[in-house]
Amino acid sequence: MSKTNRGNFLEDFRLGQILRHATPRTVTCGDVALYTALYGSRFAVQSAASFAGSVGLGRDGHAPLDDLLVFHVVFGKSVPDISLNAVANLGYAGGRFGAPVYPGDTLDAVSEVIGIKENSNRQTGVVYVRTTGRTQRGAVAVEYVRWVMVRKRDPEAVLAETRVPELPGAVAAADLIVPAGLDLASYDDTLAGSPYRWDDYQPGEKIDHVDGVTIEEAEHMMATRLWQNTARVHFNQFSESQGRFGRRLIYGGHVLSLARALSFNGLGNAFRLAAINGGRHANPTFAGDTLFAWSEVLERIELPGRTDVGALRLRLVATRNQPCDAFPLLAANGRDTDPAVVLDFDYTVLMPRR
Structure with missing residues (x-):
């Protein structure tokens, strides 16, 4: 055995x-x-x-x-x-x-x-x-x-039982966790690299993060090993050469971290992730692709009992080989997407208030 x-x-x-x-x-x-x-x-x-x-x-x-x-x-x-x-x-x-x-x-x-x-x-x-x-x-x-x-x-094989779970559309404001001890009275915008705080963002606003970054095979492989992620679709070219794409897929989390890093340009004071409301890896990504990213402000959330910190619900969209100045649109049902879109990520961040 x-x-x-x-x-x-x-x-x-x-x-x-x-x-x-x-x-x-x-x-x-x-x-x-x-x-x-x-x-x-x-x-x-x-x-x-x-x-x-x-x-x-x-x-x-x-x-x-x-x-x-x-x-x-x-x-x-x-x-x-x-x-x-x-x-x-x-x-x-x-x-x-x-x-x-x-x-x-x-x-x-x-x-x-x-x-x-x-x-x-x-x-x-x-x-x-x-x-x-x-x-x-x-x-x-x-x-x-x-x-x-x-x-x-x-x-x-016949499955013993099946079920599609009901999933929340977003994490409720009351369920967001503010870290114990957080006090933003001394938060320094200059050192943080952005003058824009929670009060400066409005629902519906779109932010082009401008910069692009090319995905390197070696960096992707190092990152995936760093997380001890053993999924063969990321590592095994021998097996994946026979698969649908004929090559290894980039780990979706690698794309997510690159897009989040790009979002600093425009959201520099979004200092902590509070929630993952939803997200999809809309299309595959491969080594050699260049990523761009843009964000849409979905909601501005006041946190109970806090005047120093608020929450922004954001939609982070990453595209491959297409700058985001045209803000490619995704269908409302979340299924049919521009083929350049590789990530559609709905998340909530904490940000200092004025």
Whole structure:
């Protein structure tokens, strides 16, 4: 009997199944340096311990990790159990960021299967999971729902049960978490790199983030290994040469982090992710593609009992090989998209108020 892990196929999943993922991962200053080298993120709270300390988010001389770095580590934990046999990661919903994570913290992850659906071709289907990442102290760092298209081992296998879960359209304002100790009275716009605060943004406003970045194969491979993400669609050219695209796919989270880093130009004071309301990897991305990004302000949210911080609900759209000055449109039903659109991400950030 083989001792190797070939991953779960569609018919291996069960509704209510709890998957405790290996292996816990201690994050270090090395992870922070690599993340910065890969994406060039410039948000001040995560870039400078002194700045983080001035707003109540420093700990032991460290700034908190970038929220997406935490997301990627937790996501990577889940891959061997959920998406090792994936065709593609399809989307996200109902995500919240909790306690800040710092160098020296250890993250582990647990997922619950909340939905399963077979596709009409009987070759694949979609699995929905709710994944929670916690620190060694038991604090929730991030939780989210994702759904992924997974191959069947046996096309003739009959699923024991199916269900498509009802997912929230957005995380409610009352459920957004403001980190303990946050105090923005001393927030310095000049050091943060942007004069624009929560009050300066209006629903319906679109922001072209202007800059573009070309995806490099080596950087993508390094990033995916950094998160210990073992999905073969990203690594194994031998197997993927026989697949639909004939080449490896770029991990969608790599695209997300690049787009988030680009968004600094126009949203420099969006210092912390609070929620993932929804999101789709609308089209595949490959090495050599150049990414551009734009954002739309969907909603300006007041937080109960806070006058120093507010929340912005944003739509982040990334395109490949097409600058965003024309703001390519996506259909209202979220299905038919401009082929240049590779990411359509609905999320909520915290931002200082005047």
